[in-house]
Amino acid sequence: MKYYPIFLDVKGRDCLVVGGGEVGTRKAMGLYRSGARVRVISKTFSQKLETMSDICLASKSYEPSDLATAFLVFAATDNKDLNQQVREDATARGILCNVADAPDRSDFILPSVVERGDLVCAVSTSGASPALAKKIRKDLEQMLGPEYKDFLLLMANTRKKLLEEGHDPSTHKKIFTALVEKKIPELIAANDQTRIDSVLLELLGSGYEYERLVPQEQ
Structure with a gap:
């Protein structure tokens, strides 16, 4: 079976996880890191979930009404019948559902x-x-490696600064292509800030120093 690849924006969306064990915890944490409003329904919860004040934990049995505001749902219990019930209830309401360890019965997989x-x-x-x-x-x-995190921050802040200074967006493609071709991630990994600044000066002029564009955490 072929899946349609998609990156889904769940920020601010109500997402439900049924099951508070290890699998449910992984699903809940992934949603939380993506900015979703996460609710987990279970009789018991993992230690990790117990420490998450920003995730709503409902110590109760699952009911179909729990899907009322859900954008998507994970059925992540160790009870196959319950997981199937969650799946059927979600389908009846047009809600996307992932069933743990059952891709053939899921609307999407991770x-x-x-x-x-x-x-x-x-x-x-x-x-x-x-x-x-x-x-x-x-x-x-x-x-x-982790240098790509800083490289993307460099690219994002460079684009922002260029726009703030009124540069023509049509010229940005050449600049960013050149930045990629200069292999800056390798320089970041080597902590060679002098060479990075030399490249930035060559392509962008003064005012685009690495330490300003990628401030380091103290």
Whole structure:
């Protein structure tokens, strides 16, 4: 089966997780990190969830009415019958549902993900081989180090500064293509700020120093 690849904006959306164990915790945390309003329904919760004040925990049995405002739902309990019931209730209401460990009964599946700040790489084998997806994810983690987080911050803040200064947006493509071709991530990894500033001066002129564009956490 082929899946339609999509990056979904769940910021500020009501998302429901039924199940407070290890699997439900992973689903809830992923939604939380993406800015969703997360509610978890379970009789018991993991220690991790118990510490999350920004995630709503409802210690109760699941009821169909719990789906009233849900944008999407994860059925993540260890009870297959309950998971199926959540799935059927969600389908009846036109709500997307993921059933833990049952991609054939889910509206969507979650890929293996590598995150480096704003850079998100998702890998899926359409359920054919999770082991291969995991292997490719690990390869990407080695290829794309933490320097890419700072590089994307550099690119974003450079674009913002250019726009604030009234530069012609039509010329930006050449600038950013050149920045990519200069292999700045490698310079960031080597902590070679002198060479980075030299590249920025060459392409952008003065006022675009690395330490200003990518302020380091104290």
